[in-house]
Amino acid sequence: MNVTYRGIVRASCAISSDRAADYIASRQFERPTLVLDxxxxxxxxxxxxxxxxxxxxxxxxxxxxxxxxxxxxxxxxxxxxxxxxxxxxxxxxxxxxxxxxxxxxxxxxxxxxxxxxxxxxxxxxxxxxxxxxxxxxxxxxxxxxxxxxxxxxxxxxxxxxxxxxxxxxxxxxxxxxxxxxxxxxxxxxxxxxxxxxxxxxxxxxxxxxxxxxxxxxxxxxxxxxxxxxxxxxxxxxxxxxxxxxxxxxxxxxxxxxxxxxxxxxxxxxxxxAEAGHIAAEVLLVSRKSDDDMHRWVYLDIGKFSGLAETMDEAIRYQFETARDDDEFGPCVLAGPSCDSADVLYEKRPMMLPVSLSAGDKVMIRNCGAYTTTYATIGFNGFPPLDVIVL
Amino acid sequence: MNVTYRGIVRASCAISSDRAADYIASRQFERPTLVLDxxxxxxxxxxxxxxxxxxxxxxxxxxxxxxxxxxxxxxxxxxxxxxxxxxxxxxxxxxxxxxxxxxxxxxxxxxxxxxxxxxxxxxxxxxxxxxxxxxxxxxxxxxxxxxxxxxxxxxxxxxxxxxxxxxxxxxxxxxxxxxxxxxxxxxxxxxxxxxxxxxxxxxxxxxxxxxxxxxxxxxxxxxxxxxxxxxxxxxxxxxxxxxxxxxxxxxxxxxxxxxxxxxxxxxxxxxxAEAGHIAAEVLLVSRKSDDDMHRWVYLDIGKFSGLAETMDEAIRYQFETARDDDEFGPCVLAGPSCDSADVLYEKRPMMLPVSLSAGDKVMIRNCGAYTTTYATIGFNGFPPLDVIVL
Missing domain, CATH: 3.20.20.10 (Alanine racemase)
Structure with a gap:
C-alpha cells in the first residue's frame, strides 16, 4: 500500500521539501526505521x-x-x-x-x-x-x-x-x-x-x-x-x-x-532532530473494557527501541498517518515490549484518528536526535532502531 | 590491585559459594561487565x-x-x-x-x-x-x-x-x-x-x-x-x-x-537476577558546593548502559567496595553519560563509604536480570554492557 500522509502534503507546501518524509511515504519497512537526511x-x-x-x-x-x-x-x-x-x-x-x-x-x-x-x-x-x-x-x-x-x-x-x-x-x-x-x-x-x-x-x-x-x-x-x-x-x-x-x-x-x-x-x-523521521506501524488497537475512556494504541516502536525521550512524557512527538483526515480521538500510546513501563503517553493522551487499526503505517516526525543511540541492544528480542541515510 | 569485598566474605559464610563474586574480586575489568554463573x-x-x-x-x-x-x-x-x-x-x-x-x-x-x-x-x-x-x-x-x-x-x-x-x-x-x-x-x-x-x-x-x-x-x-x-x-x-x-x-x-x-x-x-553481578568503577566523587548535603558519586555504568531498572529508583541495587569497613555516608549516585536523566539514586540517596574515590572498584550485586538487554547500543559512545559467562 502506497500511502500519502496528510502531514507530508502539508509540509511540502510549507517548506521546500522533506526528503525523509517523501522517502517514508513511498516505501515499506519491515521494522521501525529512522530515515535521515x-x-x-x-x-x-x-x-x-x-x-x-x-x-x-x-x-x-x-x-x-x-x-x-x-x-x-x-x-x-x-x-x-x-x-x-x-x-x-x-x-x-x-x-x-x-x-x-x-x-x-x-x-x-x-x-x-x-x-x-x-x-x-x-x-x-x-x-x-x-x-x-x-x-x-x-x-x-x-x-x-x-x-x-x-x-x-x-x-x-x-x-x-x-x-x-x-x-x-x-x-x-x-x-x-x-x-x-x-x-x-x-x-x-x-x-x-x-x-x-x-x-x-x-x-x-x-x-x-x-x-x-x-x-x-x-x-x-x-x-x-x-x-x-x-x-x-x-x-x-x-x-x-x-x-x-x-x-x-x-x-x-x-x-x-x-x-x-x-x-x-x-x-x-x-x-x-528535524533531519529524520521514523517509519513505524500500529500493532494493536484495543480497549481494556467496554466503558474504557481511552483506546490503547500499540506501536512497533517504544521507549526501549528508540523513543526513550518519552520518559516522563518529556518529548512529545508528532504522529502522522494516512487516516489523518478522519475524526481524531484521545488514546494511550504504548510500545511493543512486554514491559509495563513501555508506555509513551498516558498522563496526557495522544490525539490520533479513531479509525486507526493494526497494520497502519505511522510516521513519527523529527526523530533525528536522541533516538538511535538510546535504543537498547535487543530488549525483548527487538532489534535496535534501523537507520537509512539518504 | 586485588581487592576483597566485605560482601563476598559475608556471602561465602552465608551461602556455599558465589562464583561470580569470586571472579569479580580476583580480576580487573576494562569496562562495566556482567559476570554470569x-x-x-x-x-x-x-x-x-x-x-x-x-x-x-x-x-x-x-x-x-x-x-x-x-x-x-x-x-x-x-x-x-x-x-x-x-x-x-x-x-x-x-x-x-x-x-x-x-x-x-x-x-x-x-x-x-x-x-x-x-x-x-x-x-x-x-x-x-x-x-x-x-x-x-x-x-x-x-x-x-x-x-x-x-x-x-x-x-x-x-x-x-x-x-x-x-x-x-x-x-x-x-x-x-x-x-x-x-x-x-x-x-x-x-x-x-x-x-x-x-x-x-x-x-x-x-x-x-x-x-x-x-x-x-x-x-x-x-x-x-x-x-x-x-x-x-x-x-x-x-x-x-x-x-x-x-x-x-x-x-x-x-x-x-x-x-x-x-x-x-x-x-x-x-x-x-542472583546469578550475576556487575563489575564497575567509580569515575568521580565530588560536591557541588562546599556546603552540599551529599556527595555525588559517578560510576562508569548508568541508566543507559545496564541499570535501566533504577528508573524512578524502582530497583535498589546493592553496591560493594573494598572500603566497606570504612565509615558510610549518603551520596547521590549517577552514571557516566552526558545526560542529566542518568542519575541512579537521588530521592533516596545511597549509603556508601565516605572514603570512596575515583578508580575504586564497585561490585553491583544481583544484576542477572534486566540489565544486558536494557543497555543502549552506544549512548554517548559507551558500548553495551559486557558479559562474561562462567
Whole structure:
C-alpha cells in the first residue's frame, strides 16, 4: 500500500521539501526505521551558524553519532563536542581535526583523558577537584573550562544537578587548576535541552555573567565562553527559526559578556532532530473494557527501541498517518515490549484518528536526535532502531 | 590491585559459594561487565521447580536472553515464555521444543505470529479483539489464554494497565475466540515484577479465581492457568527462599483453583537476577558546593548502559567496595553519560563509604536480570554492557 500522509502534503507546501518524509511515504519497512537526511542537517547548520555569528558550533555528537552526519558537519566547518573516547574516534575518522574537538563530559575515564590528550585534544570540561586531578595527571597543561550549575531552567527535557558546580566553587576550582599546571580558560553551562524560547536564556545569562565577572576579578584571564546546547527542535509547539533563535541568543550574550575571544555553542537536538523521521506501524488497537475512556494504541516502536525521550512524557512527538483526515480521538500510546513501563503517553493522551487499526503505517516526525543511540541492544528480542541515510 | 569485598566474605559464610563474586574480586575489568554463573541459574531453577511442584516453569526470556542461560534451562527441563520472534528463535537454537514455548506478548507482529505458528508453537496470549483476529488468521486453531488486568499489585517494579483486559471482557473475548476457531484454554495475569512476599499474591488470586469461575460458568473448558512472574530477587530487603516462596504461592493457588490441568509460572528476575553481578568503577566523587548535603558519586555504568531498572529508583541495587569497613555516608549516585536523566539514586540517596574515590572498584550485586538487554547500543559512545559467562 502506497500511502500519502496528510502531514507530508502539508509540509511540502510549507517548506521546500522533506526528503525523509517523501522517502517514508513511498516505501515499506519491515521494522521501525529512522530515515535521515544529511542535507537537512547541512541546511540547519548554515542557519544556526548564521544566527550564531561570532560563535563557533561544536556539535553535541551524542545527539546522533551517525557517521554521515559527522562527515556532513566536518565538510561544513563544524567543530565537535564529544562525550567519550568512542565519539572522539568517530569525529577523527570523519576528518575532524583534534583542535576542533572539545571533550565536554565532566565525568571522564582516565584512559579516555589520556587517549584524547594523546591525539591532540586540548580543551576539557571539569566541575570538581577530582576531575582536575585526573586532567592534570593525564592531560598536563591542557585548557579547561569549568561547568557551572544553572539554577533557573525553563527547558522541556528534565534537568538535574548532575553536571556543574555551584557558582561559589568556580574560582576555587580555577585557582586549583592553575596550581596543577592546567589552564583555566572559561566557563560552560547548559540552559537545558529543548529550551523553546530564546528569551528563556536571559535569566540564565544573567546568572552566568556574574560567575564570569567573579572569575575575571579573581585574576583569571577568561577567553572561552561555552553556551552549551538547548537549541530547540520542532515537536508541534511553535519555535523560532534556528537563525532568529540563535541570533537572539547571541544578542543577549553580547549585551552581557561583551567581546569574548571564543564563544562556543553545542547544539545537538537543534541541529539534527528535524533531519529524520521514523517509519513505524500500529500493532494493536484495543480497549481494556467496554466503558474504557481511552483506546490503547500499540506501536512497533517504544521507549526501549528508540523513543526513550518519552520518559516522563518529556518529548512529545508528532504522529502522522494516512487516516489523518478522519475524526481524531484521545488514546494511550504504548510500545511493543512486554514491559509495563513501555508506555509513551498516558498522563496526557495522544490525539490520533479513531479509525486507526493494526497494520497502519505511522510516521513519527523529527526523530533525528536522541533516538538511535538510546535504543537498547535487543530488549525483548527487538532489534535496535534501523537507520537509512539518504 | 586485588581487592576483597566485605560482601563476598559475608556471602561465602552465608551461602556455599558465589562464583561470580569470586571472579569479580580476583580480576580487573576494562569496562562495566556482567559476570554470569549459569550454575547459579540451575540451582535457582531447581529450588523454584520444587516449590512450584505441580506447575511448569516457563522462563521469561526477556529477563536475560544469554544463550548459555537458555541452554542451561533447556537441560533442566524448563519451558519458555517468549516476547518476540527473536526470542523464539533463540530458544529453538538452544534445543527447546516448540511445544515448550508460549508466545506471551499480547502485542504481536503479524509476521511473528505466522513464524511462531509455522515452527509449531501453539500457545498464545491475547487481551483484545484485534489480537484474536490476528491469531485466527495467522495461527488458525491455536490455543489462546486471555490476559487479565490485576487491579491490586504490591510489587516493587511499577506496573501499568498496559497488559490485560478488564475482568468483564474475558468471557466476551473467549466467546469471540471460539467463533474464530481458536481454542480459549485459560487466563493469565501478573502480580507485578519483584513481588517481595508470597502473601501479596492472595488478593490477586482472589480477584483471578472469580474471573476463572466466570469463564467456566460461561461454558469455557479451562485447562491453563498462567500465574505470570513476580518471583522476587534479593536486592537487600529480605525475601523468602525461592522454594518456600513458590510453595506458598502454589498452596494459595490450589486453595482457590483446585486441580488445574496446566499451571504455568513465568519467573524471569526470580530465576536469573542472583546469578550475576556487575563489575564497575567509580569515575568521580565530588560536591557541588562546599556546603552540599551529599556527595555525588559517578560510576562508569548508568541508566543507559545496564541499570535501566533504577528508573524512578524502582530497583535498589546493592553496591560493594573494598572500603566497606570504612565509615558510610549518603551520596547521590549517577552514571557516566552526558545526560542529566542518568542519575541512579537521588530521592533516596545511597549509603556508601565516605572514603570512596575515583578508580575504586564497585561490585553491583544481583544484576542477572534486566540489565544486558536494557543497555543502549552506544549512548554517548559507551558500548553495551559486557558479559562474561562462567
Amino acid at each position: 544529511p542535507m537537512r542537517v547541512a541546511t540547519q547548520y548554515d542557519a544556526l551558524a548564521e544566527g550564531l555569528s561570532g560563535a563557533r558550533i561544536h556539535y553535541a555528537v551524542k545527539a546522533n553519532p551517525q557517521p554521515e552526519i559527522i562527515g556532513t558537519l566536518v565538510a561544513r566547518g563544524s567543530r565537535f563536542d564529544a562525550a567519550s573516547r568512542a565519539e572522539i574516534e568517530l569525529c577523527l575518522s570523519q576528518g575532524a581535526q583534534p583542535c576542533d574537538i572539545s571533550f565536554g563530559n565532566t565525568i571522564k575515564k582516565v584512559s579516555d583523558i589520556a587517549f584524547a590528550y594523546g591525539v591532540g585534544i586540548d580543551l576539557f570540561a571539569a566541575d570538581a577537584e577530582a576531575e582536575l586531578l585526573k586532567l592534570a595527571e593525564h592531560a598536563p597543561g591542557a585548557r579547561v573550562y569549568i561547568r557551572v550549575i544553572v539554577e533557573h531552567s525553563q527547558a522541556d527535557w528534565p534537568l538535574s544537578r548532575k553536571f556543574g558546580c555551584a557558582a561559589s566553587k568556580v574560582v576555587p576550582l580555577m585557582d586549583m587548576a592553575v596550581e596543577l599546571g592546567l589552564r583555566p580558560v572559561g566557563i560552560s553551562f547548559h540552559v537545558g535541552s529543548q529550551t523553546r524560547r530564546a528569551a528563556f536564556w536571559n535569566p540564565v545569562l544573567d546568572e552566568m555573567v556574574k560567575v564570569w565577572a567573579m572569575a575575571k576579578d579573581a585574576g583569571h584571564d577568561l577567553t572561552v565562553l561555552n553556551l552549551g546546547g538547548g537549541f530547540p527542535a520542532f515537536y508541534g509547539e511553535s519555535i523560532d527559526t534556528p537563525r532568529s533563535y540563535a541570533s537572539e541568543v547571541m544578542h543577549a550574550v553580547r549585551a552581557r559578556f561583551g567581546a569574548v575571544d571564543y564563544v562556543m555553542a553545542e547544539p545537538g537536538r537543534g541541529l539534527v | 549459569p550454575m547459579r541459574v540451575a540451582t535457582q531453577y531447581d529450588a523454584l521447580a520444587e516449590g512450584l511442584s505441580g506447575a511448569r516453569i516457563h522462563y521469561a526470556v526477556k529477563a536475560n536472553p544469554q544463550p548459555e542461560i537458555i541452554g542451561t534451562l533447556v537441560a533442566r527441563g524448563s519451558r519458555f515464555d517468549a516476547a518476540s520472534r527473536a526470542e523464539i528463535e533463540l530458544c529453538l537454537s538452544q534445543g527447546a521444543q516448540p511445544c515448550d514455548i508460549s508466545f506471551g506478548n499480547t502485542i504481536k507482529k503479524v509476521s511473528d505470529i505466522a513464524f511462531a505458528y509455522g515452527v509449531g508453537i501453539d500457545l498464545f496470549a491475547a487481551d483484545a479483539e484485534a489480537e484474536l483476529l490476528k491469531l485466527a488468521e495467522h495461527a488458525p486453531g491455536a490455543r489462546v489464554y486471555i490476559r487479565v488486568i490485576v487491579e491490586h499489585s504490591q510489587a516493587d517494579w511499577p506496573l501499568s494497565r498496559k497488559f490485560g483486559c478488564a475482568a468483564s471482557k474475558v468471557v466476551p473475548l473467549m466467546d469471540m475466540a471460539v467463533e474464530l476457531g481458536l481454542r480459549p484454554v485459560g487466563i493469565s495475569f501478573h502480580v507485578g515484577s519483584q513481588t517481595r512476599r508470597a502473601a501479596f499474591w492472595n488478593p490477586v488470586l482472589d480477584e483471578m479465581v472469580k474471573v476463572w469461575a466466570m469463564a467456566k460458568d460461561a461454558g469455557h473448558d479451562l485447562t491453563v492457568l498462567n500465574l505470570g512472574g513476580g518471583f522476587p530477587a534479593f536486592y537487600g530487603e529480605s525475601i523468602d527462599t525461592p522454594r518456600s516462596y513458590a510453595s506458598e504461592v502454589m498452596h494459595a493457588v490450589r486453595a482457590r483453583f483446585g486441580a488445574v490441568d496446566y499451571v504455568m509460572a513465568e519467573p524471569g528476575r526470580g530465576l536469573v
